[in-house]
Amino acid sequence: MFSVLKPHRWKLTALLLAANLGLLLHLACGDLKAVSEWVWLDIIGEGGSALLALVWLGLVLKSRPAGRVTNYLALGLSCIFFSWWIDSLDEFIRLPDSITWDHWLESGPMPVGMILLTIGIYHWHREQLAISAQMEKRERLFREHRLFDKLTPLGSADYLKRQLADSLADSISQQQPLSLLVLDLDNFASINQHFSHAEGDAVLQALSHLLLLNLRRQDLLCRLAGDRFVVLLPNTGERQAQLLAQELQHAVHSLAHKTRQHGERLQLAASTAVVMALDETPETLLKRLNLALARAKQPLAKSA
Amino acid sequence: MTVKTTWYEADSRFIPGHYQPATLIDLALSRDIDSHRLLRGTGLFHEDILAGQTRLSPQQFLQLIGNSRRLLDADDSSFLFGQRLLPGHYGAVSHALRHAQNLHQALDTLVQQQALLSPLATPRLLLDEQFAYVYWLDSCGAGEQWRFLLEASMTSLVAMSQWLSGRRLPWVCSLSHAEPRYVEQYWVHLGEDTQFKRPLDLMRIPREYLAQPWPNASATAGQVARLEAVGQIEQLGFAESFTDCLYTYLIEHVRQPPSLEQAAQAFAMSPATLKRKLQKHDTGFQQQVDRVRKQVALYLYQVKGLSNEEVADYLSFSDAANFRRSFKRWTGSTPNLIRQLFSMG
Numbered sequence: 215m216f217s218v219l220k221p222h223r224w225k226l227t228a229l230l231l232a233a234n235l236g237l238l239l240h241l242a243c244g245d246l247k248a249v250s251e252w253v254w255l256d257i258i259g260e261g262g263s264a265l266l267a268l269v270w271l272g273l274v275l276k277s278r279p280a281g282r283v284t285n286y287l288a289l290g291l292s293c294i295f296f297s298w299w300i301d302s303l304d305e306f307i308r309l310p311d312s313i314t315w316d317h318w319l320e321s322g323p324m325p326v327g328m329i330l331l332t333i334g335i336y337h338w339h340r341e342q343l344a345i346s347a348q349m350e351k352r353e354r355l356f357r358e359h360r361l362f363d364k365l366t367p368l369g370s371a372d373y374l375k376r377q378l379a380d381s382l383a384d385s386i387s388q389q390q391p392l393s394l395l396v397l398d399l400d401n402f403a404s405i406n407q408h409f410s411h412a413e414g415d416a417v418l419q420a421l422s423h424l425l426l427l428n429l430r431r432q433d434l435l436c437r438l439a440g441d442r443f444v445v446l447l448p449n450t451g452e453r454q455a456q457l458l459a460q461e462l463q464h465a466v467h468s469l470a471h472k473t474r475q476h477g478e479r480l481q482l483a484a485s486t487a488v489v490m491a492l493d494e495t496p497e498t499l500l501k502r503l504n505l506a507l508a509r510a511k512q513p514l515a516k517s518a
Numbered sequence: 519m520t521v522k523t524t525w526y527e528a529d530s531r532f533i534p535g536h537y538q539p540a541t542l543i544d545l546a547l548s549r550d551i552d553s554h555r556l557l558r559g560t561g562l563f564h565e566d567i568l569a570g571q572t573r574l575s576p577q578q579f580l581q582l583i584g585n586s587r588r589l590l591d592a593d594d595s596s597f598l599f600g601q602r603l604l605p606g607h608y609g610a611v612s613h614a615l616r617h618a619q620n621l622h623q624a625l626d627t628l629v630q631q632q633a634l635l636s637p638l639a640t641p642r643l644l645l646d647e648q649f650a651y652v653y654w655l656d657s658c659g660a661g662e663q664w665r666f667l668l669e670a671s672m673t674s675l676v677a678m679s680q681w682l683s684g685r686r687l688p689w690v691c692s693l694s695h696a697e698p699r700y701v702e703q704y705w706v707h708l709g710e711d712t713q714f715k716r717p718l719d720l721m722r723i724p725r726e727y728l729a730q731p732w733p734n735a736s737a738t739a740g741q742v743a744r745l746e747a748v749g750q751i752e753q754l755g756f757a758e759s760f761t762d763c764l765y766t767y768l769i770e771h772v773r774q775p776p777s778l779e780q781a782a783q784a785f786a787m788s789p790a791t792l793k794r795k796l797q798k799h800d801t802g803f804q805q806q807v808d809r810v811r812k813q814v815a816l817y818l819y820q821v822k823g824l825s826n827e828e829v830a831d832y833l834s835f836s837d838a839a840n841f842r843r844s845f846k847r848w849t850g851s852t853p854n855l856i857r858q859l860f861s862m863g
Contacts, residue, residue, distance in 0.1 A: 364549065364590075364591075364592045370593075371593070371700065371702045371703075372699070372700075398706075403601070403677060403680060403681060404681070406601065407681055411545075411548070411598075411601075411602065412548060415548070438702045438706065439593070439594055439597075439700070439702045439703045439705070439706040439707070440594065440597070440703070440706040440707060441706070442702070442705075442706050500702065504702070504705045504710050505710055507710075508709075508710045
């Protein structure tokens, strides 16, 4: 946790100093209010806001890599926190009426913070577009991090089912064909047995990158389970899907994956199957796809 | 005088930490899970397991499974665990599996050495003219971990027989639970024809696959390893769990189900002790009796091809209507419906 905050230690120290300085200034010029004078609603409202701003700052710093966008967001949130902090101080400390600088301290940083935060969020948006472009073929329109696959940088079977439901509805309303392609490695179990399960995991990760390179922009690749991958092909008929399947099979065959331990080349091969969506539920479509794959694998039973 | 226990119970510490538990621990560590969090609540330390000194009780192993499931938080954990389980690295008994001449010998070894090879889920083998059936019993009261264990156990058998025979064998798995959300894991690891909501947790394979010779098996090494494995079991002092012993006893007396008192006497303990022991394994006496009678009824239908009346008569029911009612209670379904299930599958 603290290693994440390390690159930001100067920002955090400065914020701490400023907050303390504000407190000391108040204490030096004013006197403490008695507990009977405290207005709890204001204390909870203003103090709570300051506390929340601090939590936002912590979450932003912890979850984002350091950089320009992070700096904007952090500075903006720091100003907002400072201004709410000063605001909550006058609930405890009464300043004489002759002093006016406290209004400046209270209201000055707020608009500055808001502007910085807005700039930060705008750039965050630009950054997100850039990242989404990198997620092409792995994600479509909808993101849910709980549906990420745990091993490969792809969506999981649950993500696929969700996307499939949407795509099926689209294909019916737009009168466009929708096809599904499944690819399954031959003899994957023997890779695990001969080269360890860690090597098997590495093969799956390499394979997911390879398949992405061989797909079109609008396609979506997900890992169904084990060594089985499914590609969702919008606006694609069965014949074109078969062509794509063959291309993927060739690509897998020519992949010269080297083992991590001895750099030995693994000869990979894959079986594929395609189905075109009819008027059916995602579950039955997926089931049909997997049965088609089982049929395609049958003559290969020796190496399944 | 103490009664000699010839079985293991949920709190008997006999599962070597570097056997099946280590397989699960390694899987979790390969997914970057912290070993302290993984072992929390089990009373175990990773260093002790690495030193090869730790023995786990079934309860501790179940706790470890619960922790792993929660921390791994993935639908394929049980299947990945299962793929790594057999033949395993459990000394002579693993060698015996590794050098099995054919599937039949491997299954016999698995059933006989269950305490070492699969201490939490007991496989039982049944044959009829066409098929061999392997069904799985909860041997230590796994509770909510049972499905995980079942997925892992079935996967371990499918994966092992695929590896040692050199090809994918046509196992068909049927499970008593409903089709889960992650059914694709079953397709990939157990086969596309996996069936759900069936009366038993059962795997089936055509009989001709039992005798087909497996490549790379050494007959002599296998023979010696089997002898050594018997020694391993003798050293352990027991070959079955308490609930499995009771299961065997109840099967023997299925035509006239014994009362709790009679069973307690046969096991040389007081009825209260028997009750307490069953409670410890998350079950009750009537539940065990019903389970055995249900399975025998299904066996008579499927394997022996008996009619409703004959099964009712065998199980000493006074009339067929009475039997149908009981059967409905055991399986949630009538005998005729179950028959249809079988003929479809």
